[in-house]
Amino acid sequence: MIAGVPPSAATMFEALDQLFVSLKHWLVGQLPPAWQSWVSLAISAAAILGVFMTLFALTVLIERKGLGRIQNRYGPNRVGPWGLLQPIADLIKMLTKEDLVPSGADRVVHFVAPVVMVVPVLMAYAVIPIGRNMAAVDFNAGLLFFFAVGACIELAVFMAGWSSRNKYSLLGGMRAIAQMISYELPLILSTLPVVMLAGSLSLVDITDAQAGHSGGWLARWHVFTPWGLAGLLLFTVAATAESNRAPFDLPEGESEIIAGHLVEYSGIKYALFFIGEYLGMFAVSALGITLFLGGWRAPVIWLEWVPSYMWFFLKLGGFVALFIWLRGTLPRLRADHLMNLAWKFLLPLVLLNAVSAALWHYTAPWTFVGAGLARWLLCGSLVGVPYVLLGRRLFAGQHIGPRTYRMAA
Amino acid sequence: MDIAFLITAAAILAGAAGAMAARSVVHCALCGVVAFASLAVAFLQLRAEFVGFAQLLVYVGAVAILIVVALLLTRNFEATHEALSFRPWALGLAIALLVSGAVVSAILGSGLGVGAPPSAPPPTVKAIGDLLMTRYVVALEAMGVLLTVALIGAALVALRENGPGRPAKPGEQGSVAGRLEE
Amino acid sequence: MGELARYLVLAALLFGIGLAGVLTRRNAIVVLIGIELMLNAANLNFIAFWRHGPHPEALTGVMFVLFAIAIAAAEAAVGLALVIAVYRHYRTTNLDQIEEMKG
Numbered sequence: 001m002i003a004g005v006p007p008s009a010a011t012m013f014e015a016l017d018q019l020f021v022s023l024k025h026w027l028v029g030q031l032p033p034a035w036q037s038w039v040s041l042a043i044s045a046a047a048i049l050g051v052f053m054t055l056f057a058l059t060v061l062i063e064r065k066g067l068g069r070i071q072n073r074y075g076p077n078r079v080g081p082w083g084l085l086q087p088i089a090d091l092i093k094m095l096t097k098e099d100l101v102p103s104g105a106d107r108v109v110h111f112v113a114p115v116v117m118v119v120p121v122l123m124a125y126a127v128i129p130i131g132r133n134m135a136a137v138d139f140n141a142g143l144l145f146f147f148a149v150g151a152c153i154e155l156a157v158f159m160a161g162w163s164s165r166n167k168y169s170l171l172g173g174m175r176a177i178a179q180m181i182s183y184e185l186p187l188i189l190s191t192l193p194v195v196m197l198a199g200s201l202s203l204v205d206i207t208d209a210q211a212g213h214s215g216g217w218l219a220r221w222h223v224f225t226p227w228g229l230a231g232l233l234l235f236t237v238a239a240t241a242e243s244n245r246a247p248f249d250l251p252e253g254e255s256e257i258i259a260g261h262l263v264e265y266s267g268i269k270y271a272l273f274f275i276g277e278y279l280g281m282f283a284v285s286a287l288g289i290t291l292f293l294g295g296w297r298a299p300v301i302w303l304e305w306v307p308s309y310m311w312f313f314l315k316l317g318g319f320v321a322l323f324i325w326l327r328g329t330l331p332r333l334r335a336d337h338l339m340n341l342a343w344k345f346l347l348p349l350v351l352l353n354a355v356s357a358a359l360w361h362y363t364a365p366w367t368f369v370g371a372g373l374a375r376w377l378l379c380g381s382l383v384g385v386p387y388v389l390l391g392r393r394l395f396a397g398q399h400i401g402p403r404t405y406r407m408a409a
Numbered sequence: 410m411d412i413a414f415l416i417t418a419a420a421i422l423a424g425a426a427g428a429m430a431a432r433s434v435v436h437c438a439l440c441g442v443v444a445f446a447s448l449a450v451a452f453l454q455l456r457a458e459f460v461g462f463a464q465l466l467v468y469v470g471a472v473a474i475l476i477v478v479a480l481l482l483t484r485n486f487e488a489t490h491e492a493l494s495f496r497p498w499a500l501g502l503a504i505a506l507l508v509s510g511a512v513v514s515a516i517l518g519s520g521l522g523v524g525a526p527p528s529a530p531p532p533t534v535k536a537i538g539d540l541l542m543t544r545y546v547v548a549l550e551a552m553g554v555l556l557t558v559a560l561i562g563a564a565l566v567a568l569r570e571n572g573p574g575r576p577a578k579p580g581e582q583g584s585v586a587g588r589l590e591e
Numbered sequence: 592m593g594e595l596a597r598y599l600v601l602a603a604l605l606f607g608i609g610l611a612g613v614l615t616r617r618n619a620i621v622v623l624i625g626i627e628l629m630l631n632a633a634n635l636n637f638i639a640f641w642r643h644g645p646h647p648e649a650l651t652g653v654m655f656v657l658f659a660i661a662i663a664a665a666e667a668a669v670g671l672a673l674v675i676a677v678y679r680h681y682r683t684t685n686l687d688q689i690e691e692m693k694g
Contacts, residue, residue, distance in 0.1 A: 022489065141534050144462040148449075151470025155442060158477050162435060174481065177474055184470070201534050418601050425605050425628050429612030434621060441624045444605075448631050455598070455642045460656050464634075465625050472627065472667045479620055479671040483678040501614025509607025516599045532650055537657075545654055552661050559665035563672035 013305040020047070020309070021133045044136035048125045055316075056278045057087035063324045069332050070328035102165060105264065107244075109163035114265070114272035117156035120149040128286045129154040129204050131296045131309035143195065144204040146287060147188055150242075153280060154180045156262050157251065164264035172260015175335065176251030180242060182339060186187040186346035187238035187284075193357030194291045205297035217301045221294035226232045227357035232292040235349050236322075239284040239344070244277060246327035250335060285319035286312075299362055325328070349383060356382040413454060420447035434480055442473045456531040598639035608631035619684045621676045623667065630663050 014063015015022070015179045024047075061076065061083065068075025076083040101110055127142035129135035139145050154177055195201060198209035212220045221226030241248035251260045262273055289295060293315050296308035333341070356379045363375045424447060427440030445468035452461035541549050609628030616622055634656045641652025678684050 025515070106433075106435075109436075139458065140531070141459050141462050144459065144466065144534075148462040148465035151466055152446075154474055155469060155477075159439065159472070162477075162481075170481075174478075177478060181471075183473060199535070417596075417615075421601065422604055422608065425608040428624050428628065429608055429616065429621070434618055437618075437621050437624060440669055441628070444628060444629065448635060451598070451635060452638055455638050457638050457642070457653055457656070460634075460638060460653055460660075463657060463660055467664050468627075468631075471664055475667050475671050476620060476624065482675050483620070483684050498615040502611050504614060505607045505611035509603045510604070510608055512603040513600050516596055517604065519596075520598065521593065521596050531675065532647075532653060536648075537650060537653065539649055540654060541657075546660075548654075548658060552658060556661065556665050559669050565667040566676050567672040576688070 017307045048136065052125065052279055052282055055282060056275055059278060059320055066324045067328050094268060099267040099269060102264050104165040106163040109159050113156050113159035113163060114269045116159060116271050117153060120152035121276050121283055122402040123149045124283045127203050128290060128296055129207050130312045134309060135204050138202055138204045141201045143191060143201045153301060158370050161261035163306035166203040166264050167260050168257045168263050172251045172257050176261060179248065179251060179338060183238045183241040186234060186342060186350045187242050187348040190231050190235040190238060190353065191291055192354050193231055194222055196354065197357055197361055203290050207290055210294045210297060213301050216264040219294055219297055219299050221292065223292045225360055227353050227377055228292050229358055230383040231351050232288065234346060234353065235288050235292065238346060240326065241290060243284055245323055247330035247332050248338065249332060250338060262297055281323060282316065285316055288319065289315045340394060345394060348390060349387060352386055353383050373378065417447050417451050417454060421451065438473065438476045439479060442469055445469060445473065458531055459534055459537055595639055595643040595664050597636060602632040602635040617685045622686065623670050627663060627667065631661065634659055
């Protein structure tokens, strides 16, 4: 199975790779048969919850630290060594804070909104394979399931924005709905080429479609094709907007509408929204990894001995770092620029990318010398040339240059 | 009857009843979402996986959002008296009762589906895709045209009356903030 | 009650609720929700009959429902656009007050 290592080591690595799967099988095997399927699902759910909650706590800490470094300050460094216990302190603060509900608010909807935010996000993890044989369920229409439960989040944001009876909340909610609806389209369409070429909506099958190696060493991830590279970039932009992260954080916009739909939330309900947002970011990153970056597969053949889940979380960490970096460096978009970007720029490009993927598929039989390069140029230019033209058109008539500050004399 | 069906059925009927009887129009829309989402669960119980997910995506993700946006644009976000008052409600209710009563009695009298369902494997997405591209390809194309026409038509209808695409004046209809400041 | 019959009864009740709402409510958007509920009741019937029919492998019911869902989305978009246009003109979404065309 694993190239380049002696057989005895190979079995050891295999065992390490399947450690959690075997553990679950052993645990389930101890129980009467009638319970087994339920307990198996419960264990998977508990594992997802535990792992991603831990990741959430770590990410919040790393984000605060990272943003601090970007902004030339230290970040949290008081609680525990190097501020490592900060998440626990935050948790205690959130749990003990008073839970305020505005007197004019719609109490029921105000209470339900955070739950509607978190539950679908957690459900979305069910279909994501986080390692070899490590998907909680393998739906035949897994990708559709992911987007279907993801669609519920918009409603949660609306419920939060409307029920608070606060104009900033409502504005934030409306902004969030407009943004999420607009960016859902490029997000879903950017996954279309993957589905077309893998011939399946099941995320396990899509990961399997990226098995094997080209040239004897490089993994056949989708990102190593022109449409896959373009698809990953478009997907990442749309995913950033869909998870309301900077520079697309208009719905929260602390400096203009004081956190938007979250303004009337405090204590544990606010914490739930916060958790939901971060878990949503992880989920959509995990989807990007599965679709374009080979899921849990190793990038080169010599590194296949590293356990599959390690690869998955390494890639996830890369995505999280990218999101933190973006947040630290990019200014927030203006609302009309946001809509222009989605409808006039991303949408044509994702559609062209699907055509490019089809071209890549049908030029696969080419065998003449330099066929690979020709295919790359052909398919790449199909997306690259419109990218340049559209970009020029959108920026036409706008003066982009260094800003001049006029201070009061 | 198994418990899963009973819970789903209760959620569907409660959601639908709430959607039709709630005082606030936003509550109507949210109860409607409960009904639509539980129907998706019912589709899953009938092993129509793809349809269930499509129902969730389209109804919760698109139709419900459209409805709430329309509610906000037409300033329906508070329970007003005109939204509350029913038309001659006894007549409407009687007609609805008559219709559903007749259908239910017909179903119960027909002796339909006493046996267990045939144990066919659930349809794969591939099978659905194959059929869409072969037998139903004309319908699929027609659907594409219909959706495009609906998109353009909806955009045209919803354009402002005073000139297409003219930006709203502050405080004019459609600006939610203007309403809230009143 | 057989498994098919209980889904049919559920659909009939759902249709009845939607119909009652459409007949009694005055708000155009609530009426639209009622219409969607009735449409969904029909979809449930299609899926139930497909599941219990003699040829589930033909997927006829599934196809019909998929198309019906797509049409429902288009219908909701156009319907709500109409409601917004009507609101702009009459400043109300109350169906009883929009009576210019009444004889």
